[in-house]
Amino acid sequence: MNYAFDFSAPLAYWPDLLAGAWTTLSLSLASTFFGFLVGVFCALANTGRSRWLARLAGVYIEVIRNTPLLVQVFIVYFGLASLGLQVGAFTAAIVALVVNVGAYTSEIVRAGIESIPKSQLEAAECMGLSRWQTLRHVVLPPAIERVYPALSSQYVLLMLASSICSQISAEELTAVANRIQSDTFRSVETYLIVAAAYLAMSLVMRGALWLVAMVAFPRRRRLGTPL
């Protein structure tokens, strides 16, 4: 155990590390945004009136949640290319991450929708709100506000999971780390630096998600209380 740590060699690659971290963050933010939209849509489909739409959403959610993201990434990147649909590594990464996180978002949002008391829906009906208005003003805002902490955790996990895209030559932080490691042979130091960078990025993600909550849930901001 007389190992001499030397962080200078991997740290000399700081521009690459920074670029990789930026790629990771942009992958994560794009996937979070589109994944949220997909997730809300699927949650509505899953709780809606149309039986076959609900079943379709259910199948999508189960398939995605019970297969590894790595294999999903491979199917999008290598599989679609072999079917004649060439996509770049970055695009494939975003598509796979959106499809993946959409399923998880959908499950979380569904739990939120189901936690809305029936009396709220009846009240909305009494006020003559249309189905769409009820969803838009009565159901979704409190539902999403209620499950927001779970959603935040899911999106931080997504940021960490984006490291899987290093396996399809998307140049994000982990891919950069693998290259530096094979250049410098300072594997312990390289991966420790990258682990620290991911920790820092988790904090950045959490901060960003908190800011979004502050803007999106004014009632919570005013009262300082959750619903």
Place this chain on the structure above:
Amino acid sequence: MGFLNASHFQFLFNGLLWTVGLSLLAFAGGGLLGFAVALGSSYGPRWSRLAVSLYIKLIQGTPLLVLLPLAYFGLPSLGFDVAPLTAAALALSIYVSAYLGEIWRGCIESVPRTQAEAAECLALRWHQRVWHVILPQAVKIATPPTVGFMVQIVKNTSLASAIGFVELARAGQIINNSTFEPFVIFVIVAALYFALCYPLSVLSRRLERSFHVAHR
């Protein structure tokens, strides 16, 4: 499917067996460590609570795909030679322990405080209270989420392919390297993972439901 012959399927099946084996190893190792983590944060002295919460935060803030090469490339440079299986089992166990430990801590703390007080009134010693009163109830609460987390473990073993361990995902990659039919192969691989994980998901949900019915 014509390009896949019996030996390909044999190879995939071997990969599947390694995926199951690695999952079991990770669950055993992560379970033992996680149990220590849960006890250390629920019943430990102040310093152990702090240490455990720091451990959980550190591991949960690091991708598994960084922990795996850290174990596989890092340990040899510190003077320990590890095989891919050892490195994968080690990294996965540590990763799993942080998540399971947190789940179990929550379960221990969700046992009503009155139970501990009642046990105290019966003059049970501290270890008897924990072992005979609190833990049995915590185990019951913990079963559904633990089974649910097994799905995560099985899926996470696929990342061991990144350090050259030939499990199901890596077996698919290797077959793809000679047959060049990625879509078909990876859909088959995904279906095999689904066959492993879906029963666990269903079981977890059933347990959850029966638990709720029992406690109405």
